[in-house]
Amino acid sequence: MAIAVAKFVAAAFTGSSSMLAEGIHSVADSGNQVLLLIGGKRAARASTKEHPxxxxxxxxxxAFVVAVVLFTIGAAFSLYEGIHKIVAxxxxxxxxxxxxxxxxxxxxxxxxxxxxxxxxxxxRGKQSWVAFIRRSKSPELPVILLEDLGALLGLIFALFGVTxxxxxxxxxxDGIGTVMIGVLLxxxxxxxxxxxxxxxxxxxxxxEMERQIREALESAPEVARIIHMRTLHLGPEELxxxxxIAVAGEDTAGEVARGIDEAERRIREAVPIARVIYLEPDLDRARTTPDASPTGA
Known part of the structure; x- marks a missing residue:
């Protein structure tokens, strides 16, 4: 916000549309950080009957609202102001x-x-920057990375236009520099x-995480094989x-229950964010019925 105030002061003294666009850009960025903080706080609420x-x-x-705000406030204003400066x-x-x-x-x-x-x-690990932004399940860091990159490039464009x-x-x-900022945003x-x-x-x-889950499941003694599996992120740190899963036909209900408990324990040990786990047992038809489909029921 301090940078935004400085840009607005400079815009008032110079009449530069690039400086005005950069001031709006800084206000939008500051507002976006507030939105991300609000999102993090609201996401920490306990589950309810309506949202189990x-x-x-x-x-x-x-994070999606941040993208909309950046486009509507930052990009749209910069493009409008830049085109107006080019025309007049x-x-x-x-x-x-x-x-x-x-x-x-x-x-x-x-x-x-x-x-x-x-x-x-x-x-990030060994991922490239593009892969990190595309695959990250936590939206805050990719958003801030792109915003900071945009802010830095926008300042360079503004400096180019003013110079x-x-x-x-x-x-x-000056108008061209402003339009460049708008297109970037x-x-x-x-x-x-x-x-x-x-x-x-x-x-x-x-x-990688799915592979770890499969290995954990298949390592449980009572699990003959995985028939099919689905995963879904309920949040960045909750999966x-x-x-x-296929179990032996001769296993008792108690043995199957204990096997499921052990399989869940191994999954959570391998992937701690796997907090909600549902395992459905089925007969291992590949063993009990040789002609049955290997995909099971």
Missing amino acids: FGYGRERYFY PHGVDAPIWAFAVLIFAIIAEAFSFRTAIVESNAV MAVITGDGTW AVIAVVLAMETKSLLVGEGATP LVGAK
Whole structure:
């Protein structure tokens, strides 16, 4: 917000549309951080009768709202202001204000972006940055990464537009820089919307996590094999696992119950976020009926 105030002051002194667009961009970014905090707080609520699986996916909803806010406020305003400046250009007054604020903001945003990179590296593992943004089940870090990247690039575009306007004396360059900011924000907003929509609709476990669950299930003595299995993220740190497992026909009900308990224990030990597990036992028809379909009932 401090950076936003500085940009608005610079915009007032210079009449630069790039500075005004960057000020709006900073306000939108600050509001987005508040939305992410609200989403995290609401997601922590205990489950209710109406929402028996809890509110974990509220984090996905608020991340989606962030994408909408970034597009409607940041991108739309920047595009409008940039096009208006191109149609009716005017020079940049007292450019020292713009240069001072932009250089300060670039340093501050670079530090913020570095912090986001360090935090992301702690959980990214060996994934590429594109894979991390696409596969992360926790929406906050990818959102902040893209926002910080957009903020840094937006400042560079603004600096380019103001510099060219000062050098050439043509305010059209200021408008071009503003349009570049708008296009950048629109692209980031679309990427965020697509990724968070996928999480909101419902994504399963990662291939590595699914492999760990299968190995844990198959290692249980009473489980002959897995007939089929489905997973679903109820939130970033809560996974639902549903599976139909084949058991020996000669096992008693008590043995099957104990086998299911042991299988659940092994799944939770291998994948701690697998908090909701439903296992349905079925006869191992591959053993009891040689001609039966290997997929079971």
